[in-house]
Amino acid sequence: MAASSSSCLSVLLASWLVCAACLFVSGNASGAAHRVVDPEWHPATATWYGSAEGDGSDGGACGYGTLVDVVPMKARVGAVSPVLFKSGEGCGACYKVRCLDHGVCSRRAVTVIVTDECPGGVCAGGRTHFDLSGAAFGRLAVAGAGGQLRDRGEINVVFRRTACRYGGKNIAFHVNEGSTSFWLSLLVEFEDGDGDIGSMQLKQANSAQWRDMQHVWGATWSLTPGPLVGPFSVRLTTLSGKQTLTAQDVIPKNWAPKATYTS
Secondary structure, X not given: OHHHHHHHHHHHHHHHHHHHHHHHHHHHHHOHHHOOXXXXXXXXEEEEEOOOOOOOOOOOOOOOHHHXXXXXXXXXXXXXXXXXXXXXXXXXXXXXXXXXXXXXXXXXXXXXXXXXXXXXXXXXXXXXXXXXEHHHHHOOEOOOOHHXXXXXXXXXXXXXXXXXXXXXXXXXXXXXXXXXXOEXXXXXXXXXXXXXXXXXXXXXXXXXXXXXXXXXXXXXXXXXXXXXXXXXXXXXXOOOOOOEEEEEEEEOOOOOOOOEEEO
16 A cells, blocks of 8 residues: 555656646746846956946947937946957847945846947957946946946956846837848847847748848848848847747838838
């Protein structure tokens, strides 16, 4: 009888473990776009620019333009050294940054979105460096010590990749000025999850062929030659996590330069 109870218990335990495993896998799949990319902290340095409580860059090397001045990017933007900028393919990536001096630094990390490049000075020579907005830099400090921390100029920090979350925003494709049916240029905005882009493809109306787009600069990709006929579907693969996202017929047949289309 004891052996029979033990067997039943073993079967129940095994069944519970299988169910738990299924729940774990299901949770991972449904939340893949929001996973933490890198749970480990790495050393770096940080400075700040702009006004003391300002939002940082106006525009920037990623091409986001005035988006950096409004929520959800507002006061969360940052320029990074070339090792993180990755010739523009690092644009849109999100990082958590935390400073280390417990006398003035908070234990709280700030989330920074890569919108610009810091190419020289403290950012040169293969260094891993963040040049933050004055507002973001000040938030690294304990309450009331933001000015004291900014007075230090350059500080030591730790950082890690984190998932980008743009609450209330869908991924968007901005058709850049100058685009025609023979040269289509797209800027990717508000990409949840990894945030960065490793490759991008476009499919025309009534076609099964995905054509590779070329990385131009920042978060901008283009396709030539034409004529190109909409509506267009866009497929992108992230640089860091190799995650694929497809936006079906996201750009309509009657698309226009300088317009933005959401998925």
